[in-house]
Amino acid sequence: MRFLRSFVGSWTVVAFVLAPRLEAQEAEAETREEELLRKRREKAQSLSPYEITKAEARVKGIEDARFPQKIFQKGWRGLRPVIGGMPSGSGTVLGGGYIRGLENEYFQFQANGRWSTKGYTMADAEFVIPPPQHGRRIEFKLRGEYRDLTSLRYYGLGNDSSVEDQSTYLLNDQSVTAYFWLNPRGLLSLGAMGGFVRTLTDSGDADRSIEEVFDPAEVPGFQDPRTEYGFTGGWVEFDIRDKWEEPPVGIVARVTSARYEDTGISLHDFTRIIGDLKGYVPLGRRNRVLALRLRTSHSLPDDGKEVPFYLMETLGGAKDIRGFREYRFRDTRNLLVSAEYRWEVWNYTDFSFFFDAGKVFQDASDFNFKNMHTGYGFGVRVHAPPNFVLRFDLANSTEGLRFHVSGGPSF
Numbered sequence: 001m002r003f004l005r006s007f008v009g010s011w012t013v014v015a016f017v018l019a020p021r022l023e024a025q026e027a028e029a030e031t032r033e034e035e036l037l038r039k040r041r042e043k044a045q046s047l048s049p050y051e052i053t054k055a056e057a058r059v060k061g062i063e064d065a066r067f068p069q070k071i072f073q074k075g076w077r078g079l080r081p082v083i084g085g086m087p088s089g090s091g092t093v094l095g096g097g098y099i100r101g102l103e104n105e106y107f108q109f110q111a112n113g114r115w116s117t118k119g120y121t122m123a124d125a126e127f128v129i130p131p132p133q134h135g136r137r138i139e140f141k142l143r144g145e146y147r148d149l150t151s152l153r154y155y156g157l158g159n160d161s162s163v164e165d166q167s168t169y170l171l172n173d174q175s176v177t178a179y180f181w182l183n184p185r186g187l188l189s190l191g192a193m194g195g196f197v198r199t200l201t202d203s204g205d206a207d208r209s210i211e212e213v214f215d216p217a218e219v220p221g222f223q224d225p226r227t228e229y230g231f232t233g234g235w236v237e238f239d240i241r242d243k244w245e246e247p248p249v250g251i252v253a254r255v256t257s258a259r260y261e262d263t264g265i266s267l268h269d270f271t272r273i274i275g276d277l278k279g280y281v282p283l284g285r286r287n288r289v290l291a292l293r294l295r296t297s298h299s300l301p302d303d304g305k306e307v308p309f310y311l312m313e314t315l316g317g318a319k320d321i322r323g324f325r326e327y328r329f330r331d332t333r334n335l336l337v338s339a340e341y342r343w344e345v346w347n348y349t350d351f352s353f354f355f356d357a358g359k360v361f362q363d364a365s366d367f368n369f370k371n372m373h374t375g376y377g378f379g380v381r382v383h384a385p386p387n388f389v390l391r392f393d394l395a396n397s398t399e400g401l402r403f404h405v406s407g408g409p410s411f
Helices: 002-046 054-065 067-074
Strands: 079-083 093-100 108-116 121-129 138-154 167-182 188-203 227-239 250-262 270-283 285-301 333-346 349-361 373-384 388-397 400-407
Touching: 067 079, 079 108, 349 388
Parallel strands: none
Antiparallel strands: 079 093, 093 108, 108 121, 121 138, 138 167, 167 188, 188 227, 227 250, 250 270, 270 285, 285 333, 333 349, 349 373, 373 388, 388 400
């Protein structure tokens, strides 16, 4: 009990001594709080709205204007300029067109005319229902096209064709194609197509023509009379990308099959099967992506028939092995692999380092990664919403440097 009385007494003395100090600290804290409140009231009374500078206003005006989107997509009352849209290697392509259906309408229609510095001409018209900007589960498209390509390149068939054998040919064709998509933006989408195409090939009007370098009998389909094909096909696609972020990352896999029936001279019936696998891997931040691609195409002629050379798929140019010229390698089968390291350095501007490798062949036993032609280089992409992309690629290969200017993504 004596210890307890001593302990209580000690704390009573401490409390008696400290009480005035605590009261003084509390009063001082209240004074500081009142001072802060007073200063906040004075600051709030003196605040004024933030005014942007002239330089900031100019930048904001450019962003709000969305010039590329408005001029190239919407134009003026539907009339708009057109850039690109011809086969790779056509030179500079300019033209004009009309579009309707970019707003809340039930369909979209467009018609375009194009001309290139190589003298190529092209006209096309397209009808889509519902418009692509609608969130849709089905889509129907009808497309008609006319092309007059007067000097396409030809180097011969096979993986060992020589650049010294460069020659040219004329291709004139007209086609009508109907497409149908089921769930075009979903995880699994299906599609079907059908139509017809009329073709005519002849001597090229630039450099040497095919018949000056090759025996026409060894070039299947060259200088045939005008030939008509009916074609049907379909595809299935798995798209497991994260599309809610830019750029999308994930995997896209697509298998396509098409059947061509020669209804004109009955010499060129064949079936084509294409496999295309693309992967987009984020590297740390989302603005750095590794893009990978594996694509192969196999055109299988019926017994006693041939695949015409102008319907064979080719390698070389801005869309595949960029270190080589357009249409550099051509045969009934091919294999392509590509890799790109992409990163966004500024708004609407990307840089890219890329590597491409590919080969063409006839026999299924050559479906391997041997004897691949390779190319590598650096590229710049300028883009704007919604889908305007302009690409500049400088690539190198065993045949020297190539510079490509093209539209749309590489893959």
